[in-house]
Ligand SMILES: NC(=O)C1=CN([C@@H]2O[C@H](COP(=O)(O)OP(=O)(O)OC[C@H]3O[C@@H](n4cnc5c(N)ncnc54)[C@H](OP(=O)(O)O)[C@@H]3O)[C@@H](O)[C@H]2O)C=CC1
């Protein structure tokens with residue numbers, strides 16, 4: 691993960707919604723020069739916070755891509771074709787299109803552009819805003835240097851993995867949708883914590899730090915989750931009693947089925 695990484699390349703984010711703004715905030719918090727970032731959406735009044743921070747805010751995609759090296763497209767899948775057709779003839783020759791749009795292939799992007807540019811698909815998540823995303827990247831025609839430039843950008847937003855594009859739907863579910871699954875888990879922890887006596891704020895503090903701790907145990911120790919679980923489960927103890935009750939109620943199974951259902955619904 692890069693910290694305080696400074697890059698002079700100009701970035702335009704087309705689609706300043708939930709993910710586009712998360713990316714912008716993550717870049718800003720790592721001191722990316724705001725005057726090198728442009729962000730677009732139709733309702734530009736909703737980007738006033740970013741304008742105040744020095745970003746160029748506009749609803750003009752054509753102007754936004756002129757003289758820009760890296761163009762991150764973050765619109766809904768049904769809008770990407772319009773955007774591509776709109777910006778096509780205005781792209782710089784060495785522009786890189788980075789699409790975070792789910793379920794829209796590199797081949798489809800390429801087919802909608804007459805201009806030959808490098809295309810990279812990226813799948814970050816909204817934790818980019820706090821520089822804790824995991825971003826999966828895939829490309830077919832970007833050069834090593836171009837991929838490095840784009841990797842550096844996403845490294846400022848968290849961790850980055852290069853994957854085969856065939857796995858991009860799986861990355862969408864596990865990494866991007868995954869934020870919602872984990873948050874729902876935390877909400878369940880908080881609800882349980884309140885029922886056993888804590889006020890909501892204290893339950894939230896305990897649940898969030900516990901999730902952070904569990905995550906760090908895996909990331910820093912590189913252990914399998916079950917090896918860490920074994921350290922918590924005293925024979926005949928309360929942890930195993932609770933865990934087994936969760937499993938009798940379908941805890942792991944519900945999660946796996948949910949992940950598969952999300953995967954099956956990507957194209958809908
Ligand atoms: N949200 C997430 O966690 C993740 C989302 N993605 C993908 O990222 C993309 C964006 O998702 P998300 O941020 O949630 O969606 P949002 O609806 O929050 O954001 C999309 C933005 O695109 C803007 N927009 C629409 N048309 C245009 C246009 N012609 N030019 C410029 N901007 C335009 C909209 O602005 P306005 O409202 O002003 O029209 C809106 O702010 C999707 O393809 C999604 O699959 C990928 C990973 C994670």
Ligand SMILES: O=C(O)[C@@H]1CCC=N1
Pocket residue numbers: 792862866867
């Ligand atoms: O559910 C969605 O449409 C998007 C795709 C990835 C995360 N959210």
